Each structure stands twice: as structure tokens, then as C-alpha cells.
Amino acid sequence: MKNKPESYWREKLTPEQFNILREAGTERPFTGEYCDTEATGVYRCAACNAPIFESGAKFHSGCGWPSFSAPHDPDGLDEVEDLSFGRRRTEIRCANCDSHLGHVFNDGPPPTGLRYCINSVAMTFEEGDAEE
Template structure:
């Protein structure tokens, strides 16, 4: 995967304030407010910051958590997983492997009937959807 490196100023010029807060500062959009939370359009979800492919609609499922949920990335090396000990919790942060933007978190063992028993809980503002032709 091609690495994308930009200065903080370049990211600020490219992204809206909300996109910057989530993608570059690790923020979170409010639950049930994102444009892709309930979307069922078939296609590919790319990183909003750099355009790298991250997820496919075939792995998206309704988890009713308030954010788009996927049970696997399109390729394991398209995302980077990092231990996150913020806010008094231990979680696994999901980042774009290409530009290191914050996407959300991945959770395991929650009992969803998915092939991986994982829930990639991703901020809509971190994604763009490229609908299938």
C-alpha cells in the first residue's frame, strides 16, 4: 500500500473541521448521525483522507451501535490496529494503513453472527463510499 504523508497544514486544508477532528485527532462523531450508519448501497468504502480502499459493503452489517459496522477490512493490511488505553478503557484502534488516519475501533466476542466475530466500528466521516457500478 502506498504511504501518504502530508503536513498538518495540508490535512487542515483538505479536510473539513469535523473530518480533521476525527481522522487526524482521533475524535468520534456522535452515534446515529453519520451518513453511512444505515446505508445498504453496494460498493467499496475508502479512506476519506487518502482514498485507500478499506472495507467492502459485503462485510457491512447492522450492529445497531450507531456507527457503520464491518466484520472485516477488504484486506488485512489495509488497516493498522493499535492498542488504545484512552478514556479508562482498553480497546483496539483502527487506522488507515496508508495515511495513518483514525477510523474507529474494532471489538471482538460481542456475539454478532458474523464470520469473524469482530465489529469494526467506523466513523462515517472517515469514509467515502464508491457505489458499485
């Protein structure tokens, strides 16, 4: 899926999804659909449906975006250095389709100490058993 042209994604995604997933945009804090979701299930990439996070790894960070302490599968995410806005951050992209999901920070809870800060628009939620 990484080789799909941007025209494919522009047709498949809503304008808001395209901005976030393909142009590395960010939704406004505390506005995302999944910020306060507590149901059991799997969060999937909104572009390609790959599983990216399980509900058991979700926690309330207070940052305004859904936060997770660990990915569904570490190989399912790619990390990219992001130097935008005069800061050094680690961008998280879907390893399957190369869509921008959010960023990861080193201020999360034990045991990982990580906070995957993810745009709600970049995900869909499949309620039910969290195992793939």
C-alpha cells in the first residue's frame, strides 16, 4: 500500500483524513472522536485498516488526543524524525501504508514509559475482542 499514488488516497479519504494521514496535519486537541473512548476493541489505521493499537494500551494523558502506551505490533509502526515547528519529535506512521498517525513521546506510564499521541481522524475503532 505504500506505493499507492496520492490521487488514490485523495479519492479514498475525506478531506480531513487526507490532511492528517497524507499531509501530516493535526486535529485540534480535545475534539477527536476517540479521545475519551473506553470501549474494548482494536484501533485501526483509517487509510488501510491495519491494526495499530489495542484498547488495553489506551490511557487518559490529558494531552487532548487519544494516547496509548504501546502499539498493537511494534513492526506495524514506522518512526520518523520530525523537526517541524522548531522541535525534535518522533512521528509515527503506519508501516503498511505510510500514513501519518501522530507522534510518540517519552512521558508515558510504566511499563513502556511511552505516550503514542494519535489523531482520532487517523483511526477507526472496531469494538470487541482486542486480539487480532
